[in-house]
Amino acid sequence: MQRKAYVSGVAALLAVLLAGCTGSSGEGDTTDNSNPGSVGKATPAAQPGKYRTLPEPCGAVGHGTLDTLLPGIAQSTDQEQREKAYEGEATLTYDTDRKVGCRWKVESADATDHLLVDFERVVSYDNTVSDDSQAEQLFATKVEAADLPEPTTSSSDTGIGAGTGTGIAAGSSSTDPSATPSSTSPSASSSSSSASPSGTPSSSSSATPADLQPRTLGDLGDEAFIDDVLSSAGSTARQRTVTVAFRTSNVIVTIEYEEQPATVGVVPDSKEMQDRARKLAAQLADSLAG
Numbered sequence: 001m002q003r004k005a006y007v008s009g010v011a012a013l014l015a016v017l018l019a020g021c022t023g024s025s026g027e028g029d030t031t032d033n034s035n036p037g038s039v040g041k042a043t044p045a046a047q048p049g050k051y052r053t054l055p056e057p058c059g060a061v062g063h064g065t066l067d068t069l070l071p072g073i074a075q076s077t078d079q080e081q082r083e084k085a086y087e088g089e090a091t092l093t094y095d096t097d098r099k100v101g102c103r104w105k106v107e108s109a110d111a112t113d114h115l116l117v118d119f120e121r122v123v124s125y126d127n128t129v130s131d132d133s134q135a136e137q138l139f140a141t142k143v144e145a146a147d148l149p150e151p152t153t154s155s156s157d158t159g160i161g162a163g164t165g166t167g168i169a170a171g172s173s174s175t176d177p178s179a180t181p182s183s184t185s186p187s188a189s190s191s192s193s194s195a196s197p198s199g200t201p202s203s204s205s206s207a208t209p210a211d212l213q214p215r216t217l218g219d220l221g222d223e224a225f226i227d228d229v230l231s232s233a234g235s236t237a238r239q240r241t242v243t244v245a246f247r248t249s250n251v252i253v254t255i256e257y258e259e260q261p262a263t264v265g266v267v268p269d270s271k272e273m274q275d276r277a278r279k280l281a282a283q284l285a286d287s288l289a290g
Contacts (some may be wrong), residue, residue: 046124049131049250051288054119057102058088060284061117069115069257069276072108097121111268114258117284122250131250139223139247142254146227146243148214212270217278221246221253221285226278228270237261240268244281253284 063086067074073085091101101118122135217224224246231239239260246253257277259268 045127046130046133049122049135051121051249051251053097054100054121054251055287057100057117057119058090060102060119060287061088061115061280062283065280065283066104066115069280070104070106070113071110072106072113075108091116091118098123109262111259111261114256116254116256117280118254118256120252120254122252135247135250135252136223139245139252142245142252143216143225146214146225146245148216148225148227151215212274217244217246220244220278220281221248223247224281226274228274230267230270235264237264238267240270240273242270242273242277244277246281246285248285248288251288253281253288255281255284 066086070085073082076082076085085104085106088102088104091103093099093101099118099120101116103117104113104115106113120138122131122138124131124134126134212228214227215225217226224244227241227243229241229243231241237260239258241256241258243257244255255277257273257280259273261268
């Protein structure tokens with residue numbers, strides 16, 4: 001009888017232990033089953049940008065284009081001097097995979113011209129923000145810094161130098177108030193037609209038309225704008241600076257084209273400079289797309 005009681009007690013103890021193990025296993029299964037569900041809801045990483053490298057900036061502009069933007073090159077009779085002018089000068093950079101640029105400065109008998117071309121590749125370090133979105137945000141700050149006037153309803157932008165659907169009213173701060181018929185002297189008009197490669201009587205005898213005001217551009221990259229600033233009148237010739245900036249995927253390209261006539265009173269032609277800068281921008285956009 002005593003042996004039977006002992007066996008029964010052992011059997012009861014084993015039954016309790018087995019029941020406890022079964023319960024623990026069930027609780028563990030519940031925990032394990034919940035983990036895969038939470039992992040499946042994780043946000044996927046944003047896509048990287050299209051561009052991983054940048055072009056060599058001083059070789060990005062062809063000689064023919066440089067001849068047009070910088071007339072002093074073609075006027076030079078010194079072959080060595082011309083070749084040096086074509087080469088340009090690379091801008092200072094600490095990471096050629098992220099930002100590169102090149103500048104040119106050429107003097108002629110009529111004017112001094114400057115050209116700067118800058119490439120910036122934008123990379124997002126936030127896994128939830130794509131390179132393109134980061135570049136879009138950066139470009140928005142450039143547009144804001146340009147302080148473009150409010151757009152008006154004008155003709156659609158159908159080509160280089162044409163107006164845009166977001167053309168800017170003629171009351172912008174970039175309009176040259178001294179270039180109106182009432183304030184432009186005959187002597188200034190005559191010197192403009194003879195002394196400047198881009199200054200003409202028509203450009204210095206009327207207010208800047210809406211089609212030439214600073215504005216966004218709809219035919220260049222993913223987004224773009226053009227700015228046009230004429231320095232205030234003073235004792236020296238007035239300098240005009242035309243800036244064209246555009247974004248394509250995660251690369252932002254900026255072109256700055258400046259001209260300062262050698263003769264006081266001559267005003268660089270806005271349309272001609274804008275056309276030249278926009279044609280260069282279109283060429284750079286095509287080369288990036290290719």
